Amino acid sequence: MIRYIIKRAASAVPVLLGISVIAFALGLLTPGDPARMALDRDGMSEITQEMLDAKREELGLNDPAPVQYGRWLWRVMHGDFGTSYSDHVSVGGELLRRLPVTLQLTFCSVLLVIVFGISGGILAAAHAGKTLDNILKVLTNLMLSFPSFWMAILLVIVFAENLKILPTSGAGSVRHLILPSAALASVNIAMTQRLMRSSMLTEFGKQYVLVANAKGIRRWQVLFAHAFPNAVIPVVTMIGNYIGGILGGSFIIENVFSLPGIGSYALAAIHARDYPVIQGYVLVTGTTFVAVSLLVDLVCAGINPRMRLGGKML
Amino acid sequence: MPEAILEMKNVTKSFGKRRSVRVLDHADFALEQNRITALMGVSGSGKSTLARLLLMLDTCDEGEILYRGRPVNMAKRRESLAFHRRVQYISQRPESFFDPMYRLRSSVMEAARIHRLEPAKASDRLSQLLEQVKINEAVLDRYPYQVSGGEIQRVALCRALLPEPDVLILDECTSMLDVSVQAQILNLLRDLQKEWNLTYLFIAHDIEVVRWFTDRAVLLSEGKIREMNLHNADGSLFGCG
Numbered sequence: 022m023i024r025y026i027i028k029r030a031a032s033a034v035p036v037l038l039g040i041s042v043i044a045f046a047l048g049l050l051t052p053g054d055p056a057r058m059a060l061d062r063d064g065m066s067e068i069t070q071e072m073l074d075a076k077r078e079e080l081g082l083n084d085p086a087p088v089q090y091g092r093w094l095w096r097v098m099h100g101d102f103g104t105s106y107s108d109h110v111s112v113g114g115e116l117l118r119r120l121p122v123t124l125q126l127t128f129c130s131v132l133l134v135i136v137f138g139i140s141g142g143i144l145a146a147a148h149a150g151k152t153l154d155n156i157l158k159v160l161t162n163l164m165l166s167f168p169s170f171w172m173a174i175l176l177v178i179v180f181a182e183n184l185k186i187l188p189t190s191g192a193g194s195v196r197h198l199i200l201p202s203a204a205l206a207s208v209n210i211a212m213t214q215r216l217m218r219s220s221m222l223t224e225f226g227k228q229y230v231l232v233a234n235a236k237g238i239r240r241w242q243v244l245f246a247h248a249f250p251n252a253v254i255p256v257v258t259m260i261g262n263y264i265g266g267i268l269g270g271s272f273i274i275e276n277v278f279s280l281p282g283i284g285s286y287a288l289a290a291i292h293a294r295d296y297p298v299i300q301g302y303v304l305v306t307g308t309t310f311v312a313v314s315l316l317v318d319l320v321c322a323g324i325n326p327r328m329r330l331g332g333k334m335l
Numbered sequence: 336m337p338e339a340i341l342e343m344k345n346v347t348k349s350f351g352k353r354r355s356v357r358v359l360d361h362a363d364f365a366l367e368q369n370r371i372t373a374l375m376g377v378s379g380s381g382k383s384t385l386a387r388l389l390l391m392l393d394t395c396d397e398g399e400i401l402y403r404g405r406p407v408n409m410a411k412r413r414e415s416l417a418f419h420r421r422v423q424y425i426s427q428r429p430e431s432f433f434d435p436m437y438r439l440r441s442s443v444m445e446a447a448r449i450h451r452l453e454p455a456k457a458s459d460r461l462s463q464l465l466e467q468v469k470i471n472e473a474v475l476d477r478y479p480y481q482v483s484g485g486e487i488q489r490v491a492l493c494r495a496l497l498p499e500p501d502v503l504i505l506d507e508c509t510s511m512l513d514v515s516v517q518a519q520i521l522n523l524l525r526d527l528q529k530e531w532n533l534t535y536l537f538i539a540h541d542i543e544v545v546r547w548f549t550d551r552a553v554l555l556s557e558g559k560i561r562e563m564n565l566h567n568a569d570g571s572l573f574g575c576g
Binding site: 227228229231232233234235236237238247250251324325326327 | 387390392415416418419420422423424426427428431432433434435436442445446449450478480
């Protein structure tokens with residue numbers, strides 16, 4: 022297992038480097054002169070060519086791109102993502118301040134997906150073709166039909182405006198996270214439930230389940246000790262991708278609910294062409310996604326011996 | 336006439352919407368004790384369904400299954416457990432016969448745990464069985480995908496024989512193996528049958544294998560079970576006796 026962890030972690034390094042190159046290239050290739058933007062930020066009203074040349078030298082912009090990349094990467098690795106063009110605030114500090122909100126939102130959404138998606142899928146499979154399965158099928162169809170922003174508006178109208186039991190926006194408590202995470206999770210709960218159901222039914226059809234039943238094992242034991250561990254592997258992989266999806270796509274929900282997360286920060290930066298912020302966002306979300314993928318692979322390897330042992334004969 | 340150990344009486348089983356596909360139609364069938372009975376029939380005739388019914392893994396629409404002359408009440412845990420201990424099953428697909436998440440030892444010993452066999456006794460019996468089926472004990476420390484089809488079938492035999500069954504239902508258990516391994520497994524099955532006084536239901540397609548291996552054969556066709564004469568002078572396949 023340790024060998025697998027080292028192998029898998031090592032394979033993540035080139036991906037992380039690739040993300041960093043893309044993020045750096047974003048700043049390099051976009052229109053605008055960083056030296057001029059820096060002087061603007063310093064409050065220089067009249068910028069002369071000498072000042073620009075001096076600033077370029079100071080910022081190292083005259084150096085070849087690989088040297089600039091190396092220096093930038095070194096700074097980033099020490100938490101220095103540069104300064105925002107819009108509000109002149111440290112990008113690293115602002116990302117650090119906002120990241121917990123997005124992570125809390127992600128955590129709550131994933132929790133909802135795991136609890137309702139997986140349990141719903143198991144229930145549907147255990148009652149395949151019966152009333153409960155049909156009810157769950159209709160529910161998942163509905164959930165899949167509503168886009169997350171529409172679901173967000175619907176939830177606000179019902180739970181915040183009419184029932185007045187949950188806040189409409191803002192952050193600070195678990196109550197503030199319920200509606201956004203439910204809106205963000207709804208489509209994924211439906212997708213997870215469907216995948217879990219079909220995966221369980223596939224396992225039910227396999228010989229080892231028949232044999233387990235023939236051994237006289239109780240039905241719930243066959244379900245949880247045999248079918249479930251086999252069926253959950255593709256679902257874990259899908260939930261891992263879903264976490265990446267939230268990190269990259271939570272900005273709509275963060276905006277609807279006025280949550281000060283990194284998604285809304287990135288959206289504002291896109292409007293303002295604030296490239297250091299966009300670079301920081303790409304790096305943080307990319308790195309988090311790689312870390313989550315690594316974690317998902319390790320979880321899958323923990324469950325699935327074939328993955329852990331690489332299919333080798335002993 | 337030999338005593339019937341497992342029998343179905345007047346069993347009907349249908350599938351599909353409004354139960355339009357009738358697999359068994361008021362079928363009667365008895366497995367005679369200490370004998371090898373072959374069940375033949377074309378693909379889709381319902382042989383595996385019949386096996387599932389005999390294993391009490393599915394319910395009959397009509398009729399009943401009797402073990403040693405009396406019906407088994409599957410709602411009673413003790414009774415169903417005792418039945419599942421005495422009637423064991425080996426399937427046709429060795430690669431999916433064992434749960435891929437568990438090492439073979441764990442899957443084999445699971446039966447001993449369920450049937451509350453004394454661990455030391457179960458361990459001794461397993462060693463004896465491994466010796467008989469000519470499998471090195473180290474094989475049990477592997478995962479199912481790490482052993483060959485022939486080895487899996489031998490381990491499956493150990494798994495099935497560990498709880499000391501009376502009846503083995505062998506659902507095309509050698510059909511996925513190559514000819515030489517098939518012959519080895521059949522010889523082994525025959526030796527075990529004699530030594531442990533077992534009763535086999537041997538579900539198969541190959542008439543030559545059936546002639547060589549079994550004492551008696553029945554044919555499942557159009558929902559009915561008919562006795563076959565395996566030793567017709569003209570060698571006809573489904574001559575009814």
